[in-house]
Amino acid sequence: MRFTGKRAVVTGGASGIGKATALRLVSEGAEVWIGDIDENGGRELAATSNERIHFLRTDVTQAADIEALMTTADAHVVFNNAGAGGSRSPIHEISPEDWDRTQSLLLRSVALGIRYAAPLMIARGEGGAIVNTASIAALQAGAAPTAYSVAKAGVLHLTTMAAADLSQFDIRVNAVCPGFITTNIFTSALGIAGDKCAVANGAIGQIAAKAQPLQRAGRAEDIAAAAAYLASDDAGFVTGTHITVDGGMTIGPRHGWDPATPSLFTALEAFAA
Ligand SMILES: NC(=O)c1ccc[n+]([C@@H]2O[C@H](COP(=O)([O-])OP(=O)(O)OC[C@H]3O[C@@H](n4cnc5c(N)ncnc54)[C@H](O)[C@@H]3O)[C@@H](O)[C@H]2O)c1
Known part of the structure; x- marks a missing residue:
């Protein structure tokens, strides 16, 4: 019960990683405000939470929405998490508008989440935690x-800079870097909806199970x-x-001396005897 008596904000809390995190925080004693554009998903989750989860319609590309969410929750813990795939164009084709939209959704939203949450934490004088x-x-x-990758790299350095700004107030700022996690982010990006969603997510789950050294699909609960x-x-x-x-996706391939990894070294072994 690490969050007993704590209020938390989770953006993107109607689905996937945000939903799993809202439920985890509640299971450890927190009262959670989720901000999301998915009104059905958000209200459904709140309705089944025994009043431990509250939903506020929040578009994280809108500064006023973020400010309202942070002011309403007056949170000790903030999880800036909402997101989607963004533009898939390569750098030599992307339009200025698509670039801005992606940065606004994935990077500016996090900056403004910190911008509007931190003064409330500072005023309370008890520190705080931002993830x-x-x-x-x-x-x-x-x-x-x-555009997505650059925005996420920005989130990492924003995390560093915000931690430097806010440590004097005992406000900690950290980030999580998920690998391949089976959520609706992929079906949403492809516009797959309704009944087809479950089928597509099943197929994604099978691919995800083989995508990294640990041979199972990443789950929202892991994050x-x-x-x-x-x-x-x-x-x-x-x-x-x-x-x-x-699940080890970023540790790279097995080294070339591993007999299970055909390579120059294993090919030359016959000559070494
Ligand atoms: N799933 C993965 O493999 C993966 C990997 C790395 C990072 N991430 C990141 O994790 C975060 C959560 O994604 P997820 O995988 O849980 O996907 P998801 O689609 O299940 O959940 C994302 C949530 O964000 C909400 N959202 C989208 N745009 C919004 C907006 N403008 N304002 C408010 N809410 C908005 C959606 O409605 C949804 O509820 C995202 O930032 C994503 O980039 C996911």
Whole structure:
């Protein structure tokens, strides 16, 4: 019960990682305000929460919406998590408008989440914890399109800079970098809806199980556990950093001396005897 007596904000809390994190925080004693554009999903979750989860329609591309969410919740813990795939165009084709839309959804939203949450934490004088959702796409190419990856890299450095600004108030700022996590983000990006969603998510789950060294699909609950740790007093001396939760996706391939990895070295072994 690490969050007893604590109020928390989770953006993007109607689905996936945000929903799992809202439920995790509630299971540990928090009262949670979720901000999302998905009114059905948000209200449904709130309705089944025994009044531990409240829904406020929030579009994180709108500064006034974020300010209203933060003011209403007056939270000790903030999880800036809402997001979607953004533009898939390569850098030599992307329009200025698509670039701005993607940065607004994925980077500006996090900056403004911190901007409007921190003064309330400072005024309360009890410190606070802010966790931002970045991605392994912030760390290397190959995980997501360009505008998304650059925005997520921005989230990581924003996390560092905000931690530097806010540590004097005992406000910690950290990030999680999810790998391939089976949520609705992929079907949403492809515009797959309704009954087809479950079928497509089943197929995505099978691909996800083989996508990294740990041979199972990443779950929203895996990220919720890391976010809850960073938001809790267990991480009381942790700020300005990130936790990668990716089943080993970013550790790279097996080394060339591994007999299970055909390579120049294994091919030459016959000559070494
Ligand atoms: N699933 C993955 O593999 C993965 C990997 C790395 C990072 N992420 C990041 O995790 C975060 C959560 O994504 P998810 O995988 O849970 O996807 P999801 O689609 O299940 O959930 C995203 C939520 O954000 C909401 N949202 C979208 N645009 C919004 C807006 N303008 N204002 C408010 N809410 C909005 C959606 O309605 C949805 O409820 C995102 O920031 C995403 O980029 C996901």
